[in-house]
Amino acid sequence: MPAALLTGATALERCRDEYLSHLALERNLAQNTVSGYRRDLDTYIAFLINRGVTDPDAVSRRDTEDFAAAKRAAGYAGSSIVRALSAAKGMHRFLVREGLATAHPTATIRLPKRDANLPDYITVEQATALLDQDFPATATGCRDHAVLEVLYGCGLRASELCDLTERDVYLDDEFLRVTGKGSKERLAPLMGTARQALASYLDGARAELAGHARGASSLSVFLNARGGRLSRQSVHAICERYGRAAGIEGLHPHTLRHSFATHMLAGGADLRVLQEILGHADISTTQIYTHVDRTQITEEYLAAHPRA
DSSP, X not given: OOGGGGOSTTXXXXXXXXXXXXXXXXXXXXXXXXHHHHHHHHHHHHHHHHTTOOSXXXXXXXXXXXXXXXXXXXXOOHHHHHHHHHHHHHHHHHHHHTTSOSOOTTTTOOOOOOOOOOOOOOOHHHHXXXXXXXXXXXXXXXXXXXXXXXXXXXXXXXXXXXXXXXXXXXXXXXXXXXXXXXXXXXEEEOOHHHHHHHHHIIIIIHHHHHTTOSSSOOOBSSBXXXXXXXXXXXXXXXXXXXXXXXXXXXXOHHHHHHHHHHHHHHTTOOHHHHHHHHTOSSHHHHTHHHHHHHHHHHHHHHHHOTTO
């Protein structure tokens, strides 16, 4: 599309839409990821339009720096600012490459360092209390137990768990086929109590829930009380409810994923193996758990050593 067709009051919005279409159709990014880019670019473009900048070639480096400064002044976390600037840099780079703009105002801007926040995780004792509690002897109780066991036992994201279909489960071979970010597939080990809980759920409880469907039965592994696909919001509610019953307030599905990784690493798992199981594209993402492990070691040393 010629750059001339993108001029006018809505030029920046049109550029944004071109870039988002590129991310979804050509780079095949997940819908949730593209939605995140849209939110960040919406705030960026709204800031520019508010100061009278409506054309991509009219955006200056100073505009982008002021945008970052405004977010800092508003109290946004460093990680949020990095994410928004990264989205802006990606859009401007795309526009120049595609001939939709000539200016690249973010080319020489360095992204600020992300906050060094360590991921939340629960202890092994808390995980045991969570998963060994008494679950209701109902189809949904059996499902909830399997949900928690698979999240913690396989290190899945909530969206990955909800996307599982019956053909992704290989009980005899003890693995799950998981579709992660960017529609990339990986294999996650399915063993121990996670396999037992999932097998028990598939043995009868799932069929009972599927029987409540008014239309065609869903192929999803985890179903809601109406026989449809379990939503991420429902998975969050399951974690919070059973976490509270086990004395863990505000338990989040991602906390169980973090706990899986932390406990695996503490137990001697290889970092590269952990990277494959979690589906991280970059080993640096997985390395955050080495910091968690060192923090735990330090705390235990300080608590136990008489001269610490």
